[in-house]
Every structure is written in structure tokens, then in C-alpha cells.
Amino acid sequence: MSLAIVHSRAQVGVEAPAVTVEAHLANGLPSLALVGLPETAVKESKDRVRSAIQNSGFDFPARKITLNLAPADLPKDGGRFDLAIALGVLAASGQIPTEELVRLECLGELALSGEIRPVQGVLPAALAARAAGRTLVVPKANAEEACLASGLEVLAIGHLLELAAHLNGHTPMAPHQSGGLQQQIARYPDLSEVQGQLAAKRALLIAASGAHNLLLSGPPGTGKTLLASRLPGLLPPLSEEEALEVAAIHSVASQAPLDCWPQRPFRQPHHSASGPALVGGGSRPAPGEITLAHQGVLFLDELPEFDRKVLEVLREPLESGQIIIARARDKVRFPARFQLVAAMNPCPCGYLGDPGGNCRCTPDQVQRYRAKLSGPLLDRIDLHLTVARESTNLLGEHTAAQSSADAAAKVAAARLRQMRRQGCANAFLDLPGLQRHCALQAEDRRWLEQACERLHLSLRAAHRLLKVARTLADLEEAEQISRSHLAEALQYRPGTDR
Incomplete structure (x- = not known):
């Protein structure tokens, strides 16, 4: 048969639209044409595929080969289509049967030797393949990640020859059996380690219970960062659907989703971060910090030190729970349902209102400092709290405080009431x-x-x-x-x- 069709998946944001690789062999001078809006990395795949096929012991057909990646208006990039292209060429030239290809979806980059290298963004493709009812073929290094999509049949291959032997019926492969998807226990700092600050702990409990945004203001050294780092330990565990969303985002961002499965993310970008670093972007849009904090906590320390234009980009995601990055060719949507926790000093020197009377700032300096934060942004923060200085008790004994486990139990009970009543946290x-x-x-x-x-x-x-x-x-x-x-x-x- 001179025509073969192989199914694969592209990567657009955190989605994986279907791509059909069509391979056609015709008479004429030997050539290979690749069409379907391929980017540079995809155009280079024809050279990788040629060497991989020849080094695996197959014949590369000396005919006029046309490879079409449909749909034609969807940009394709990366080396994720190498395996599908190679299978299309082998099937069109009659070296492997085409019947089994109907129920397969293939991802993988080919080495010149025929080995299969891992690619990013496998989990969104796995979820899409499960919805389509097909078996997913992935490199061995991506097999555990693909198995996060429960109910999906996964074939893990290390070399092009393994898959060819399976399709030819010589050495059938069994579906990959996951052995390392145990839930990892999160080791968050405990709330009991924070001395005093009862009002701040109360605000932290409220923020966790209703998924509210929180702003902590106070002099340096009062424990604002210490308190913020305890918030993830109070939040309820992620549901399976939420955990898959978080893992899919980290998969697209090449940040090893299995290393944090299924924990809530805690992101703390530096105040020198740019707008694209916070919201995502680039010629090939990648998720930013607010997307990487999806279903978790985004902590912005020294809030007024961020560029005002950078902070203003938070306004829409705080309301809508998503960010849309528009480019000339298309628009990419990234989820951004995060909980914002911010910390700031009351003035440039940090000691305004401190009982020690150490503030050196003039009223004009204080006004300019606070003007760095716009009213619309502050309006979207539910809880504003001043964190006062506590009495000094260096490494001394202090009254037994509420632990994170006790606070988390109260948070879980409150969240359960909200889910039963309205199906979402109160903040939403x-x-x-x-x-x-x-x-x-x-x-x-x-x-x-x-x-x-x-x-x-x-x-x-x-x-x-x-x-x-x-x-x-x-x-x-x-x-x-x-x-x-x-x-x-x-x-x-x-x-x-x-």
C-alpha cells in the first residue's frame, strides 16, 4: 500500500490537539516533501527519520515521498512527530502492517540509531488519547508520566525495532505496568514552629478555608514569609482531576510532574521577574509562574518591589482563573486558578508604625511607596492584615501552638461544607x-x-x-x-x- 495514516498529538498550551500523519509513496525521482505547517525542528525530522530507518535495518524507499501533517493550519513543532513519520514511511512501503496503526497514537523523537528519545507534554496527549479510546505509544522515559492517565493502555518502547516487531507480530509487547505512581507525602513546614502571631495564623486559617487571597504587611522580621510558607500545609489534598491538571502543566513546562505528584504547587518568583515570566509567553508560548501555581499558592514577597506593569497583569487571572496569550497565529489558554499570598513592608525603610520609632521615611516617600500598588489590584485581595512585631524570645520555650495538622483538619471540614453546598470554594x-x-x-x-x-x-x-x-x-x-x-x-x- 502506498498510503499510510498514523495518529499523533501536537502541543498547544496545555492541550493536545490531534495530528494525522499521512505518508504517500509515488513513482518519480527520489525525494521527500514534508507539508502541514511544520516548524524548523519538524522539518529536520526527515533527516533523523531517514537515518533511523536505515540504521534499524529497514529499507528507506527510493521513491517520491510526501508527508502531510494534518490539520494544515495547526503549527507543528518539536521532535514529537518523528516516530509517527517513521511508522508512516514504513507502513506506506509495506514493511509493517497498517491495520494496527488505526488504534495507536505515537509520540517520540528519533535518534539516528533508531532509539526513541523522550519528549515533553506527554500527559496532555495521554489524557486526549484516553478520551479518543486509543493506545498511546511513548518513549520508555515518558511511560510513567503517561500512566498518570488511569485507564489508558500505554506501550513503552526504547527502539524503533521494538515497535516494528510488535506490529509485525514477531514480538508482541504487553502494556506498560506502572510501578512508581505512589502518592508522595508532602513535607511542608509546620505552623506550630511560628511563635505568637495569633492574628496572622487566624488569617492564614481563613485564607486556606475559603481559598482567599491574602496580603501581609509589617516591619522586617515579623514572620511574613514564615507564615506564607505554611499555607500549602493547610490546604486540602488535590482531587485526581486537579492533580492531573497540575501534572499536565508541569509536563508542558518540562518540570518532571512525577516529582511533585500530587502536591499543591508553591511558587515564589523573585521581585525582578518580568511580565512574561509571570504570565507566560514567548514565540512558542510557555506557562508562566501564575500557571505553574495553578491549584496552589503564588507567593509574592516584597510586593511593591515588583514592577507595577508586571503586577497589573495579575488582575484578570485573579478574576477569571485563566490567562490567554495572543500571538499573530493563534491564542493559547493557560489555566491560572491560584491563591495569591503577598507580603510587603509598610514603608520603604520598613518600620512605619513600629513601636521602636525607627521609621526614617517622609510622608511623601510613604505615599510614593504605596502608590506602586494599584487600587484595582488591592481590591482583589480578600484579606489585608498587619503583622506586628512580637516580643523577642530567641530559641526559648513558647506556648504550644496549633499544628498544621490541626489547622488542616479545620480547613478540610470547612472546604467539605462548601463543596457539598455549592461545589466550589467560597472565593470562587x-x-x-x-x-x-x-x-x-x-x-x-x-x-x-x-x-x-x-x-x-x-x-x-x-x-x-x-x-x-x-x-x-x-x-x-x-x-x-x-x-x-x-x-x-x-x-x-x-x-x-x-
Whole structure:
């Protein structure tokens, strides 16, 4: 047969659209034409495929060969199509049967010797292959990653000859049996190691319970970074669907998804990070820090030291939970449902309001420092807390504090109530959800409206305040939001005059 079709998968963001590799042999002068909008790495595959086929003991047909990667309007890049192209050439020349290729999807880069090298972005392709009901053929180094998609049949190969022998029926291969997908126990710092700071720990518990964004402000050395690093240990474990989303993102970013399976990510970019580093980008769009923090925590220390333009790109992802990177050819969507935790000093020297009276900043300097953060960005942060200096107790004994395990149990109970009631954390409630699940008594509603007027809160800030109050009620296992919940939530919401 002079025509063969092999199935493969491209990589576009965290998605894996289907690509059909069509190989056709015709009479004429020996040549090889590769069409279908291939990038440079794909164009070079014809040389790798030729050498791999010849070095594996097969005949490379001396005919006019046309290779088409469909759909033609989808850009293809990387070496992930090498294996599919080689199989197409072998099948079109009659050296392997074509019947088995119908139910296979192939990924892998070929070495000149015929060995199969690993590629990135295997997990999204595995999930797509499972949905299509096909068997996925991957390099051995990618087999464990592909097996994260439970229910998928995976063939792990190390050389082109192994797959050819399997397809010819000489040496049938058994599906790969995963042996290393045990869940790894996360070793997060314990909350009990933080001395004092009861108000900050309370805010941390609320933030974890409702997936709320948190801003910690205070002098240097008060434990802001210490507190933020404890937040991942309070969050509930990822569901299988969430864990697969996180692993797929790390697979696309070539960051070994098995090393953190199935833990919530904790990302801490330096304040010198650029906009593309934070949101993603490049000629071939890659995920940025906010996408790598999906289903986890993004910690921005020294918040005002970030470039203002960089911080402003956080506004849309904080609302929508995704980031869309537009390029001339297409648009790439990356998920970005993260929990923002930020830390900052109250002034440039850091000691404004400190009882020691060490602040050297003028009011104008303080104003310019705080003006680095826009009102719309601060409006999207649910909890604002000032972390005061605690009394010095160097390496001394201190009162037994709440451990991360105890706090995590309270968080898990509150999250369970939210999932049963509305199917999401309180921070992600939409307007209809607010109306259904955050209803107030008439007196409490009037009291809250008056408080919002006095503090000049926006409607968005008022809605976020209601979500925090709903979380406080869930922590107390209360069905109705009370005045005390609203009052505590107001403490974490500064007015525009502050």
C-alpha cells in the first residue's frame, strides 16, 4: 500500500490537539516533501527519520515521498512527530502492517540509531488519547508520566525495532505496568514552629478555608514569609482531576510532574521577574509562574518591589482563573486558578508604625511607596492584615501552638461544607452563588451597606467581604452568616482612605 495514516498529538498550551500523519509513496525521482505547517525542528525530522530507518535495518524507499501533517493550519513543532513519520514511511512501503496503526497514537523523537528519545507534554496527549479510546505509544522515559492517565493502555518502547516487531507480530509487547505512581507525602513546614502571631495564623486559617487571597504587611522580621510558607500545609489534598491538571502543566513546562505528584504547587518568583515570566509567553508560548501555581499558592514577597506593569497583569487571572496569550497565529489558554499570598513592608525603610520609632521615611516617600500598588489590584485581595512585631524570645520555650495538622483538619471540614453546598470554594462564588449562599438578615444587610459606605468599598470589595464572612461561618459550622462574621470580615478589608 502506498498510503499510510498514523495518529499523533501536537502541543498547544496545555492541550493536545490531534495530528494525522499521512505518508504517500509515488513513482518519480527520489525525494521527500514534508507539508502541514511544520516548524524548523519538524522539518529536520526527515533527516533523523531517514537515518533511523536505515540504521534499524529497514529499507528507506527510493521513491517520491510526501508527508502531510494534518490539520494544515495547526503549527507543528518539536521532535514529537518523528516516530509517527517513521511508522508512516514504513507502513506506506509495506514493511509493517497498517491495520494496527488505526488504534495507536505515537509520540517520540528519533535518534539516528533508531532509539526513541523522550519528549515533553506527554500527559496532555495521554489524557486526549484516553478520551479518543486509543493506545498511546511513548518513549520508555515518558511511560510513567503517561500512566498518570488511569485507564489508558500505554506501550513503552526504547527502539524503533521494538515497535516494528510488535506490529509485525514477531514480538508482541504487553502494556506498560506502572510501578512508581505512589502518592508522595508532602513535607511542608509546620505552623506550630511560628511563635505568637495569633492574628496572622487566624488569617492564614481563613485564607486556606475559603481559598482567599491574602496580603501581609509589617516591619522586617515579623514572620511574613514564615507564615506564607505554611499555607500549602493547610490546604486540602488535590482531587485526581486537579492533580492531573497540575501534572499536565508541569509536563508542558518540562518540570518532571512525577516529582511533585500530587502536591499543591508553591511558587515564589523573585521581585525582578518580568511580565512574561509571570504570565507566560514567548514565540512558542510557555506557562508562566501564575500557571505553574495553578491549584496552589503564588507567593509574592516584597510586593511593591515588583514592577507595577508586571503586577497589573495579575488582575484578570485573579478574576477569571485563566490567562490567554495572543500571538499573530493563534491564542493559547493557560489555566491560572491560584491563591495569591503577598507580603510587603509598610514603608520603604520598613518600620512605619513600629513601636521602636525607627521609621526614617517622609510622608511623601510613604505615599510614593504605596502608590506602586494599584487600587484595582488591592481590591482583589480578600484579606489585608498587619503583622506586628512580637516580643523577642530567641530559641526559648513558647506556648504550644496549633499544628498544621490541626489547622488542616479545620480547613478540610470547612472546604467539605462548601463543596457539598455549592461545589466550589467560597472565593470562587459567582453572583448567583452569592445570592443563594450568602443571604443576610435585613438588619445585618443594612449594617453592612452602611459600613461599606463609610469605608468607601467598591461593589467587588463588598462581594469579597461577603465571601470571607461565609468562610468564617463555615469554620464555625453555622448555616447563616451573622453580624459577628461580618464584623470580623470587615477587619480584613481596609477602606480607600487608609
